Amino acid sequence: MTRPRLSALSVLGLSGLMVLTACFGPPAPGPTTSSAAPGPTASSAGPSTTATPTMTTAPTMTATPTMTATPTTPGTTSAAPTTPGAAPPSSAPASPPPTQEPTQEPAPTGLPEQVGPLTVYYVAVGDNGVSGPKIGCGDSLVATTTAPVRFTDQVGPSVGTLLANKSRHVGLSGLINVLYQSTLTYLGGELNGSTITIWLSGQFMLAGVCDIPRAKAQLEYTAMAASGATSAQVFVNGRPIDEVLSLK
Numbered sequence: 001m002t003r004p005r006l007s008a009l010s011v012l013g014l015s016g017l018m019v020l021t022a023c024f025g026p027p028a029p030g031p032t033t034s035s036a037a038p039g040p041t042a043s044s045a046g047p048s049t050t051a052t053p054t055m056t057t058a059p060t061m062t063a064t065p066t067m068t069a070t071p072t073t074p075g076t077t078s079a080a081p082t083t084p085g086a087a088p089p090s091s092a093p094a095s096p097p098p099t100q101e102p103t104q105e106p107a108p109t110g111l112p113e114q115v116g117p118l119t120v121y122y123v124a125v126g127d128n129g130v131s132g133p134k135i136g137c138g139d140s141l142v143a144t145t146t147a148p149v150r151f152t153d154q155v156g157p158s159v160g161t162l163l164a165n166k167s168r169h170v171g172l173s174g175l176i177n178v179l180y181q182s183t184l185t186y187l188g189g190e191l192n193g194s195t196i197t198i199w200l201s202g203q204f205m206l207a208g209v210c211d212i213p214r215a216k217a218q219l220e221y222t223a224m225a226a227s228g229a230t231s232a233q234v235f236v237n238g239r240p241i242d243e244v245l246s247l248k
Contacts, residue, residue, distance in 0.1 A: 118154065186200060196224055219234050
């Protein structure tokens with residue numbers, strides 16, 4: 001009686017060993033990266049069929065890179081980040097740097113620039129007022145014109161032209177210049193109403209008494225013609241011309 005019971009226990013133990021072997025079996029293969037759906041695997045060992053578990057890869061997520069805008073200085077352009085497959089954006093042209101507005105107003109230019117001849121007066125000796133205003137010892141004052149010149153204030157160039165002439169005779173016109181030996185320099189002029197005032201420096205060098213009214217008339221008429229005035233005052237070294245010439 002005891003032997004058959006041992007045989008049954010032996011058979012039961014053997015069957016249990018076979019079941020355990022079938023359940024745990026050989027080690028399963030490592031996980032694969034294949035995304036295919038797992039299929040059941042049949043095992044023929046033993047009386048029961050056990051599916052071998054398989055590993056499926058978890059879905060992976062790709063992090064989208066984020067771009068941090070870098071501050072740019074004025075006048076520069078930074079390229080915008082692009083995503084794969086997208087057309088690159090067109091870069092905008094760099095804007096020119098801001099221009100600085102002038103902080104000062106331009107200085108006034110004064111009188112407009114002009115181009116024209118100058119009028120200079122010389123003396124016709126003994127003409128007795130036939131060719132122009134009568135002056136001094138029965139002489140006439142005659143206007144002459146120069147070639148066109150460029151000027152803004154016509155008084156200075158006209159008087160300066162008269163004082164720069166160092167010849168007594170004015171070409172073949174028969175006119176004379178009694179100031180040709182004088183060392184006079186034009187300093188400035190001022191128009192006040194219908195009166196033009198000019199200031200000179202230097203010394204008169206005249207030939208005689210009749211040259212005194214001639215020299216005064218040449219200066220005054222030349223200044224009046226240039227300024228459009230009807231009267232003139234002349235100062236030499238800060239003194240009126242009559243006072244200076246009275247000593248000659």
